[in-house]
Amino acid sequence: MEKDIYEQMTDRIMLTGSKLIPELFRMVVNTAEAELLMAMPGTPEQLAEKTGRPVDAVEASCRELYHKGMAFKSFKGGILGYRMCRDMLQFHDGTILWPEAPRAYHDLWQRFMEEEWPAYARLAPLVFPKPVTRVIPVGEAIDAGNQQVLDADSADRIIENAQALAVTRCTCRLIAHKCDNPVEVCLQVDNAARYTMDRGTGREITKQEALDILRMCEEKGLVHVTMNRSHAGHFICNCCSCCCQILPLVISEGLKLVDPSRYQAEIDAERCVGCGTCVDRCHFHAIQPAAESREGAEVMQVLAEKCMGCGLCQITCPEDAISLKAVRPADFIPA
């Protein structure tokens, strides 16, 4: 049987076989809009020719699809064109922030995340041997005096080097509602910031506001995650381990969906008093009692293979017993 237009769109974003993705597309776009998306990429004139529709009508539809987060602008040779969302992440992030998205749309996305996404996510490491995102440590956690800190290792430097900054709502927490962590905390940098401001989904912020958001997220125990590239930028997510589309699968199944930072926590057994604060702060279950404890205190140790180098344990240790050490070379981060 021939696939309908929504199933064809599902194939285009590489989620062939999904039952829920065609339903999600159906909730955002009508058949005419779906056909226009499938005719993309192109300028409005090219798309008008491909679809046999008037240019004015195509231009208006492209603007609406951009507003909905289904279409993205491109400026090849300085000429405005449109393309359809490329993959599940663009579809997810773009349309969940669609201002008119009904609650039922968010709920269906959450159903997809719980029922279908894990199976696709398990295939991701085969397609992307190097994860596209990476944890970055809490800046304060690294003793920069003793080791190299690259711009791509530092959330603060990504902010300091930014030309444009905006904050958007966290699309995972917006649909999952599993915790009461703050929602308006996804930091968008440079072109990503310009995109969200142009679309009206991002709020322009100053560098100081961005740094304040980072500090607030660190206090709440949210993990900084960014693009896994040596030229820093694009976004800084502040993830919880309950609503996030990635971290729960890293924690429960050990999937390589996000790289660790270049750092790893170490506990000084002489200083540790076994208060357990670090155990509570670590989303990755990377801290446990050491086999040999000091008399009078259950000393903790870090499980190197589980530590993602986020630094959240370090900044709250009351005894200053934790340090972050660089354990991966600079070229661990893809160019």
Ligand code: SF4
């Ligand atoms: S990846 Fe993290 S910060 Fe980004 S949208 Fe998901 S939970 Fe929110």
Ligand code: SF4
């Ligand atoms: S927070 Fe510090 S003192 Fe407390 S258990 Fe962890 S390492 Fe030890």
Ligand code: SF4
């Ligand atoms: S031990 Fe846990 S909290 Fe500490 S840096 Fe490693 S992953 Fe983060």
